[in-house]
Amino acid sequence: MRLTTLLAASVLASGALPAIAQDALQDLTVLPPAQNGYKPTKTEWGEPDISGGWPIDHLNGRTPLMRDPKDGNRIYLTDEEFAERTEQVAILAKRYESEDSQGKMGIGHWAEVAAANRRTSWITSPSDGRLPPYAEEGKRLSGQMRSTWRRGQAFDWPTDFDSWDRCISRGLPASMFPVMYNNGIRIFQSPGVVAIQLEMVHETRIIPTDGSPSLPRQIDMWLGESRGHWEDGNTLVVETTNFKPGPSITNIGTTGSPPENDTPLSPQARLVERFTMTGPDSIVYDMTWTDPVVFTAPWSARLDWVRDDDFSIFEYACTEGNEQIRNYINVSRQERAQGMESSQ
Structure with a gap:
């Protein structure tokens, strides 16, 4: 039922995108700027109302976070490439029905897929649509990260698992990108505060917009310390620092991410996001990640959001952190005791 609703919403959402894509098709390397002339309604206390x-x-349609090198600097797919992606999505959308007909329950009952779109990647800068190279310290930190996605890794203690393995946090900016399921986002507002509820790992970001001072840098959190302000009458700008090291800032659940959940962050990491209302039912989400300790340059991404107030957020009843951690450790120790290579 949810999959049917998802595909229907995707069709509606994709109908809002061709106007942008059509203009850009004259030059496949150009991403049009967000139109910021829209004036949203105001809350009772006078701030732009972006709640809902x-x-x-609707973005979960095979668009990767990082661009395939063969696509070079192209923001958009060609007509032929778009037709190929559309065919791939149609095949994936039939997995649920196919499994049911065979009396099976597999990835088709878990992973959701939306209509294809023309974007070659969510990353818009650097121009190749890929994460910048690591700095030397970034390489070292990446090598120290642990996750169940790392092949051949031994497990002896909870610190051998990342925060997503342990059902603690998917982290930022990963939580703002589409994943295989649980893509619900809700925005709530009250005087001086914006809250962003995330369906995946049931987290809520609290963002003061009243000019209150930030917390000391010694206090770190999984989703960081955020402060927001309003620009141009329709854009919420959020700056986040004080990140707690641990989560991979990109992860395997986002198509085209590094395959082992091993993209680290440092205490100098900084996330700047812009939520621009371009119409009553549309937001352009832009983000830039800067971490000079890990990366040789900043990187940016953009997603186009579509309102769906009827979307129902499901409880993210994550129990793996309570049971599977112990199971992984027991199996890993047994395999090593028997001289076997890790099956993970």
Whole structure:
């Protein structure tokens, strides 16, 4: 039922995108700037009202975070490439029905897929649509990260698992990108505060917009310390620092991410996001990640959100952190005791 709703919403959402893509098709390397002339309604206390349901499941249509090198600097797919992606999505969308007909329950009952779109990647800068190279310290930190996605790794203690393995946090900016399921996002507002509820790992970002001072840098959190302000009458700008090291800032659940959940962050990491209302039911989400300790340059991404106030957020009843951690450790120790290579 949810999959049917998702595909229907995707069709509606994709109908809002061709106007942008059509203009850009004259030059496949150009991403049009967000139109900021729209004036949203105001809250009772005078701030732009961006509250509501903004699920990003309509973006879960095989667009990768990082661009395939063969696509070079192209922001958009060609007509032929778009037709190929559309065919791939149609095949994936049939997995649920196919499994049911065979009396099976597999990835088709878990992973959701939306209509294809023309974007070659969510990353818009650098121009090749890929994460910048690591700095030397970034390479070292990446090598120290642990996750169940790392092949051949031994498990002896909870610190051998990342925060997503342990059902603690998917982290930022990963939580703002579409994943295989649980893509619900809701925005709530009250005087001086914006809250962003995330369906995946049931987290809520609290963002003061009243000019209150930030917390000391010694206090770190999984989703960092955020402060927001309003620009141009329709854009919420959020700056986040004080990140707690641990989560991979990109992860395997986002198509085209590094394959082992091993993209680290440092205490100098900084995330700047812009939420620009371009219409009553549309937001352009831009983000830039800067971490000079890990990366040789900043990187940016953009997603186009579509309102869906009827989207129902499901409870993210994550129990793996309570049971599977112990199971992984027991199996890993047994395999090593028997001289076997890790099966993970």
